[in-house]
Amino acid sequence: MSLLAARMNILVAVASLVSDVKSQRLMCDVHRSLVSEGADISTPDTNTMTAPQPSNAPSSSSRRAWLLDRTEALCRADTTTGREDHGLPLLRSLLTELDAKVELQQVTPKRHNVLATWGEPKLLFSTHLDTVPPFLPPRRAGDLLSGRGTCDAKGQIVTQLATIQELLSRGHTDLGWLGVVGEETDSIGAAAADDLAPQLAKCIAVINGEPTENKLATGQRGSLQLQLSTKGVAAHSGLPELGHSAIWPMLEWVQRLRELHSDVDPDLGSEIWNLGKLEGGTAPNVIPASAEARLFVRSLPNSTFEERARQLAPEEGRLDLISFTPPEVFDRIPGFEHAVVPFGSDAPRLRQLIGGKKVALCGPGTIKVAHTLDEHITGADMEQGFGMLTALATTLLEGSPG
Numbered sequence: 001m002s003l004l005a006a007r008m009n010i011l012v013a014v015a016s017l018v019s020d021v022k023s024q025r026l027m028c029d030v031h032r033s034l035v036s037e038g039a040d041i042s043t044p045d046t047n048t049m050t051a052p053q054p055s056n057a058p059s060s061s062s063r064r065a066w067l068l069d070r071t072e073a074l075c076r077a078d079t080t081t082g083r084e085d086h087g088l089p090l091l092r093s094l095l096t097e098l099d100a101k102v103e104l105q106q107v108t109p110k111r112h113n114v115l116a117t118w119g120e121p122k123l124l125f126s127t128h129l130d131t132v133p134p135f136l137p138p139r140r141a142g143d144l145l146s147g148r149g150t151c152d153a154k155g156q157i158v159t160q161l162a163t164i165q166e167l168l169s170r171g172h173t174d175l176g177w178l179g180v181v182g183e184e185t186d187s188i189g190a191a192a193a194d195d196l197a198p199q200l201a202k203c204i205a206v207i208n209g210e211p212t213e214n215k216l217a218t219g220q221r222g223s224l225q226l227q228l229s230t231k232g233v234a235a236h237s238g239l240p241e242l243g244h245s246a247i248w249p250m251l252e253w254v255q256r257l258r259e260l261h262s263d264v265d266p267d268l269g270s271e272i273w274n275l276g277k278l279e280g281g282t283a284p285n286v287i288p289a290s291a292e293a294r295l296f297v298r299s300l301p302n303s304t305f306e307e308r309a310r311q312l313a314p315e316e317g318r319l320d321l322i323s324f325t326p327p328e329v330f331d332r333i334p335g336f337e338h339a340v341v342p343f344g345s346d347a348p349r350l351r352q353l354i355g356g357k358k359v360a361l362c363g364p365g366t367i368k369v370a371h372t373l374d375e376h377i378t379g380a381d382m383e384q385g386f387g388m389l390t391a392l393a394t395t396l397l398e399g400s401p402g
């Protein structure tokens, strides 16, 4: 349903943004328009709205401060999935600084993807605008920035924008940046972005930002969601011979699955699965008439997990496929460190958005703290990410490291 709604996207608010004065005026306009819609938005700190250091005059500390200041400012807005537009005013201000042409793509009411372009993009940077709950306001301690979204993915946004600024200062043109809504739940934003494909027809590669410790993901495993169900016959627990438990065969089924060996792919690692939900029965004194288990499989190419699970089903068992996203192996890009990553992302969809061309999934920060109460990133992480992204972008644009 929501995907259908997304197909009715309207491109709105095309703004070519030039001067600081103009951007301040725009900020006020955006602020007013969102306030009029009842949105809870944070006011940007205009004192920090200056361009990053150009490549020939950077100091490490000033670049880190630039990266940390902007990430902290973006993190002040609660953009938990569904509330992404609350971060729009400051984001637009940042894009204004970089003289971007900005388009907002409505995905659902009050939720917008943001496409910024400089010329006709040959290289697209992208990440997501939403965060997982709960909102945790940013806290700064020296080089350490903690709080929701610091590494997943507002630190990605800022590091990518600093890289774009650097590329522009080196004379590159034809770049794009796309922020999508809903990556943390149903990827509705990345799906809706299909309608932006005409503006991205010249793209040769997309860099998708997620916290990978500045390494390039070798690919990502598929996501296979299965539901196991068993049926029994309810009876008084004092007369079990009159009933038939649905829970015992379920537990035995799950145990047989646990005893399966797991396949390993050289690029993607092991096929793993999680028993994330298990329920059954109605009361302690009733023989349970039904049981259900939900499994999430991080699947490898040519996975036989579903087939094996079916073969191991008890007589009273039933297996249903809930959803499946296939695994994908990404191109290796020589000269960069690669690593297996344990999570899924919008990267495969974004690759389709640019006609199946090259995709790199990488960025500063670590997935080990993403989605936790201890989410954080450091200025050093982002500065290293800035260097890696600049080199990667240069390699992709010119075929040689920058």
Ligand SMILES: [Zn+2]
Pocket (backbone or CB within 6 Å): 128, 152, 153, 183, 210, 211
């Ligand atoms: Zn993320």
